[in-house]
Amino acid sequence: MATEDEARAAVARLSRELQDRRPHIERRIDYFKGREGRLRFASDEFRDYFKKRFEGFSDNWCMPVAQSPAERMNPLGIRLEAESRRADLDLQRVWLASDADRDASEAFQVFVVAARAFALVAPNPRDATTPRITFEHPAQAIVEYDPATRESRYGMTVWTDDKWDYATLYTRREVWKYQRQTGLDRDPARPDRPTPLSVDWVPREVQGETWPAPNPLGAVPLVELRNQSLLDDEPMSDIGGVMAMQDSINLVWAYLLNALDYASLPQRVVLKSDVPKVPILDETGNVVGSRPVELDELLRERIMFLPGKDATIGEWTAAQLDSYSRVIEQAVEHIAAQTRTPPHYLVAKLVNTSAESLTVAEAGLVSKTLERITYVNPALRQVYRLVALAQGDDAKARAAAAGEIMWRDVQYRSEAQRADALAKKKAIGYPLEYLLELDGVPPWDIPRILEMARRERTDPTMERIARDLSGSGAPGGR
Numbered sequence: 001m002a003t004e005d006e007a008r009a010a011v012a013r014l015s016r017e018l019q020d021r022r023p024h025i026e027r028r029i030d031y032f033k034g035r036e037g038r039l040r041f042a043s044d045e046f047r048d049y050f051k052k053r054f055e056g057f058s059d060n061w062c063m064p065v066a067q068s069p070a071e072r073m074n075p076l077g078i079r080l081e082a083e084s085r086r087a088d089l090d091l092q093r094v095w096l097a098s099d100a101d102r103d104a105s106e107a108f109q110v111f112v113v114a115a116r117a118f119a120l121v122a123p124n125p126r127d128a129t130t131p132r133i134t135f136e137h138p139a140q141a142i143v144e145y146d147p148a149t150r151e152s153r154y155g156m157t158v159w160t161d162d163k164w165d166y167a168t169l170y171t172r173r174e175v176w177k178y179q180r181q182t183g184l185d186r187d188p189a190r191p192d193r194p195t196p197l198s199v200d201w202v203p204r205e206v207q208g209e210t211w212p213a214p215n216p217l218g219a220v221p222l223v224e225l226r227n228q229s230l231l232d233d234e235p236m237s238d239i240g241g242v243m244a245m246q247d248s249i250n251l252v253w254a255y256l257l258n259a260l261d262y263a264s265l266p267q268r269v270v271l272k273s274d275v276p277k278v279p280i281l282d283e284t285g286n287v288v289g290s291r292p293v294e295l296d297e298l299l300r301e302r303i304m305f306l307p308g309k310d311a312t313i314g315e316w317t318a319a320q321l322d323s324y325s326r327v328i329e330q331a332v333e334h335i336a337a338q339t340r341t342p343p344h345y346l347v348a349k350l351v352n353t354s355a356e357s358l359t360v361a362e363a364g365l366v367s368k369t370l371e372r373i374t375y376v377n378p379a380l381r382q383v384y385r386l387v388a389l390a391q392g393d394d395a396k397a398r399a400a401a402a403g404e405i406m407w408r409d410v411q412y413r414s415e416a417q418r419a420d421a422l423a424k425k426k427a428i429g430y431p432l433e434y435l436l437e438l439d440g441v442p443p444w445d446i447p448r449i450l451e452m453a454r455r456e457r458t459d460p461t462m463e464r465i466a467r468d469l470s471g472s473g474a475p476g477g478r
Contacts, residue, residue: 007176007212010144011167011201014156018142025114025139031243032113034060059253061246061332062113062239064346065339069238069369070109073376074408077443078384080399087406087443088396091384098133107135107225112372114138115227115235119379120157121386123216131390133383136222143224155222167201170220174212179204217389225379227372242335249331256324340364362412369410377405408440 002010077087077095095101104119111117118141122132136157144154155170160182169176178201205211215221227235277290329347336343342361381403388397413421422435432453436446 001173002171002176007169007171007174008178008201010154011156011169011176011178014142014144014154014169015158015165015167015201018139018156018158021142022139025116028114028237028239028243029110031060031062031239031246032066034063059246059249059328061249061335061346062242065242065335065341066109066113066239068341068345068365069372070105070112072365072369072408072410072412073105073108073373075104075380076406076408076440078381078400079404079406080396085404088384088400088403089444091387091396091400092444094130094387094391095133097130100133100135103133103135108372108376110138111225111227111376112238115237117225118143118157119223119225119383120155121217121221121223121383121390123390129391131387133387141222141224143220143222152220152222152224155220157222166204170215170222172219173215175215176212177204177206178202217386219386219389221386223379223382223386225376227375238339241338245331245335245338249328252324252327252331256321256328259321259324340368359411359413366411373405373407373410380405406437406443409438 077089077092079085080088080091107117107119116138118136118138120134120136120141122134124130124132140159141155141157143152143156145151146153153171156167158165158167160166163182164179165182167178169178180201203211206213227237229235275292277292279287280289280291282288332346333343335341336346342358342365344358344361345365381400384403385397385400388394388400418439422439425438426432426435433446433450436449437443441449
């Protein structure tokens with residue numbers, strides 16, 4: 001059990017660590033959304049002149065790179081029994097009742113982009129058999145581990161309103177709730193990055209609850225989904241390397257857009273003539289002098305003056321701009337290779353491509369997605385374990401800790417390819433139930449299909465139709 005001093009110290013420590021993480025998390029998510037990674041400019045003058053003209057433009061490659069593995073991560077349940085290896089339908093009922101199928105999809109996307117996401121399991125006071133599963137944003141949740149055992153020691157969620165910062169600290173035995181006054185302190189050296197004021201956390205008492213409240217699960221209910229790391233505490237984002245490449249691409253785009261505006265049309269040149277001047281008038285309208293036409297005005301009119309006698313007029317033909325586009329295409333190819341994203345996900349140039357060719361092109365993405373599933377599996381096993389603990393079923397909780405998470409096939413196949421593979425496996429003796437699993441049928445739907453198949457075999461009318469379709473006239477013939 002944690003003492004009050006230990007809990008208060010943990011809240012202060014974890015809130016500071018979470019504050020340090022937030023800039024990195026928010027930056028990655030901004031790149032994914034396209035709010036960062038906009039046009040880059042090589043000089044301040046270039047930026048000042050062209051930024052407003054192309055404001056809002058962003059060639060966003062972070063989104064397809066991050067979406068491609070996340071959209072293939074679709075859990076179907078968990079197998080517990082060592083003998084039957086069937087999915088536990090009650091745990092899956094809880095999963096669906098919590099809308100976790102949708103929320104998990106969003107959490108997997110955040111896990112890929114921000115390198116972390118979190119799941120929280122809580123008892124349901126209205127229905128003890130249906131605990132609640134929610135997924136938390138990595139900017140609002142954190143887990144601290146025991147350095148010796150790597151087990152969760154503390155979990156904390158935070159949120160803010162106009163007046164207060166709130167924190168809920170979870171230990172194995174207690175739930176500590178705190179709050180502090182909301183405020184932002186601006187460092188003069190970094191006015192762009194406000195930090196919370198140094199205000200102590202005070203107990204947050206909820207009517208009808210003791211303080212601290214007991215934790216009925218006997219385990220930290222907050223679970224971290226961590227992306228790939230290098231045996232350290234720094235999981236890596238799938239778009240970590242794409243962000244810099246996206247900045248480079250948008251720099252080239254800035255040059256290209258400028259070239260489209262200034263070099264794609266013929267440019268007029270006036271030779272051997274003085275630069276035109278405009279008169280300067282006094283308050284009464286009398287001419288008191290003259291000044292040359294502003295250079296910016298000449299640029300807008302696409303005119304260049306070269307002073308001298310005997311003026312003549314010439315022009316430059318339109319510039320060739322494909323050198324810029326080739327650089328962008330090369331950079332996009334590098335992104336595809338470095339992130340194992342199929343090229344046709346980034347550049348749509350497929351024409352009459354065979355299914356076999358697509359399978360080969362997506363092999364890297366399939367391997368990458370299976371790798372991400374490997375990182376997510378321990379967290380999902382822990383989520384199902386916590387659900388069983390919330391239901392009061394310790395035996396099921398122990399089984400869930402070593403259960404097998406079931407996933408929909410991450411390899412996209414055409415219906416013809418899949419049907420052909422299943423028919424061949426049926427021919428060599430694979431049972432129907434296993435074939436249904438390979439076909440991606442949800443576990444809760446398999447018993448219904450098996451029962452339909454049983455009724456079909458025992459129905460005389462359906463048996464006669466099956467014989468006729470198989471081409472055999474004898475009862476039971478093949």
